[in-house]
Amino acid sequence: MGIFGALNTAVSGLKAQSFALENISGNIANSSTTAYKRTDTAFSDLVLGGERSNKTRTAGSVMAYTRQTNSVGASPTASSSSTSLAVNGSGYLIVQDATGSVNGAPTFGGGDLYTRRGDFELDKNGYLVNGPGYYLKGYALDPTTGARTGSSTELIQVDGAPYPAAATGAITYNANLPSEPKTTNYVSGDESSWLLGSTLGSTISASESDAFLASSVAGDSVTVYDGAGASYDVQFRWGKLTNADATAGTSDTWALFYQSNSSATGDETAWTQVDADAATAGTQAFTFEDGVLTSPAGGSATIAGLSINGTNLGDVTLSTGATGLTQYADATGLVDTSRVSQDGSAAGDYLGLEITDGGQVVASYSNGRTRALYDIPVATFAAENQLQQLDGGAFAATVASGDPTIGDGSSIVGSALEQSNVDIADEFTKLIVTQQAYSANTRVVTTSDSMLQEALAMIR
Structure with missing residues (x-):
């Protein structure tokens, strides 16, 4: 086998290194291809004849095969x-x-x-x-x-x-009510100046609006929608009913109103009070102890038949959450709203x-x-x-x-x-090694050819 075996082995080496060069070329060409996974080349040796025991086994050719790198990611x-x-x-x-x-x-x-x-x-x-x-x-x-x-x-x-348009079914309301609201009527040290007047009921007529506005504080607003996607602006105001610090055995209580008719005149209702506890008829106050909401339980009230300027939007849930509505001291004396949102929408x-x-x-x-x-x-x-x-x-x-x-x-x-998981520097290193291995195999071919010519010359 000698010289001919060496020729065959060198040729297999040339094929293997050519195969590796092809993979390297593909990797470099795809170095900027999105999510490309490089193809590495592995080599396997083949053994020709001989016995292990007498140590006559001769080195054979080489086989190249592809090794995938799918598991090697890129950032x-x-x-x-x-x-x-x-x-x-x-x-x-x-x-x-x-x-x-x-x-x-x-x-x-x-x-x-x-x-x-x-x-x-x-x-x-x-x-x-x-x-x-x-x-x-x-x-x-x-x-x-x-x-x-x-x-x-x-x-x-x-x-x-x-x-699609969606009617408002719930309003989420989170705020802190000041323990001492600074209304228009506010006089320091005079509790009666900032408590809501006892003569005002659960509905406020247009003729009572001035007195109501002077003894209450703004509570922000929210845009709500009907089933057709038409929008309506809901204005809120808070009025404090009782002050626990001044009245033994009582809690701090507040009334929440919304403007139901912005163009009301005379005895027509302009502001309507929100029923704080729909499960208990007539329970319209929001109650606090030590600044924490105690009623309604769980912080959920219902605005029954929410009506804005003659349009009835149906029952709407007013949700504050158990801790979303508080009453703590605030130097401004105003309602500090952190969130007022609703679940309806116009078509989009x-x-x-x-x-x-x-x-x-x-x-x-x-x-x-x-x-x-x-x-x-x-x-x-x-x-x-x-x-x-x-x-x-x-x-x-x-x-x-x-x-x-x-x-x-x-x-x-x-x-x-x-990105591609190809490392250009690593591919150039493999390119140099492959070129050198290919060149060495060509030297084996030329040397084997020279030796064969020598052998043929002996019979001339």
Whole structure:
């Protein structure tokens, strides 16, 4: 075998180093490709003939094979696109490839594929598709409750439908009421000047408005909506009824009013008191002990038949929470509101889409509202380096990789992209080593040829 064996071995070395050079070339070419996984080259020796016991075994040729680096990630970097995403850690996004198109819309029929390439954009049909043309899948969510509507993933498609109008059903109100309100009538040391007058009842007529405004303090306002999306401004005012410090055996009590008719005249009702405890008829006071709300229990009241300027909006819950409404000393003597919000809205036009940290597809609307449309899951594999690599950074499951385990998308980073895991400096080092090994194998070929010529010359 001698010289001929050396020639064959050197040729196998040339093939192996050429194979390595091809992989290095591909890695360098894709050093800027989103989520590219470099291809490393490993070598395996082959043994030709001989016995181990008599030490006549001769070195054989070499075989090169590909080693995947799917498990080697790269850090996500910020992207200017709100529909881009990156997987920070292990796992893959679930995608499908289109099998054709009908009337300009893609058709699908293949199985699931997997990718870490997250440069997704909306196409004309509302699908999220990445650069190489793979379509993203996720779990559909109920736009009202946010709960998943099915147990399997589906292609993400956003139709751009408007946000429907919603009537206000609840108002959240958090504030601190001053223990000594500085009303217009306020006189330091004179309690009667800042307590709500006993002659004022649960409704305030237009003729009583001046007296009411002078002995109460503003409590902020909130815009509410009816079922058609029309808006109404609700103005609140607080009046203190009793002061525990001055009246033994009593608690601090307050009355909350809202302006029910801004254009009322004479005996027409202008302000209406909120019933603090709907379960107990006639219980209209908010009660505090040592600054803590004690009634209504749990901080939930009902504005029965909320009426603004002749429009009845129905019963609306006023929720302060157990600790959201307090009564502590405040030097300003005014109501300090920390939150006044409500759950209704006007109709809104679709504005755009965003993928958030955690993997939710969220649509935004012109009325300032947002809603989650899809959850994006992440698929993991027991042996991800055994996945079958496809064009465009996609992978297919194999028997060796095992079936995917589908988990939540908590590792997803929104508005980000994973970079290539290619290290240019390392690839240039491997390039130099490969070149030197290839050159050495050519020397073996030329030396073997020279020795063969010598052998042939002996018979001349």
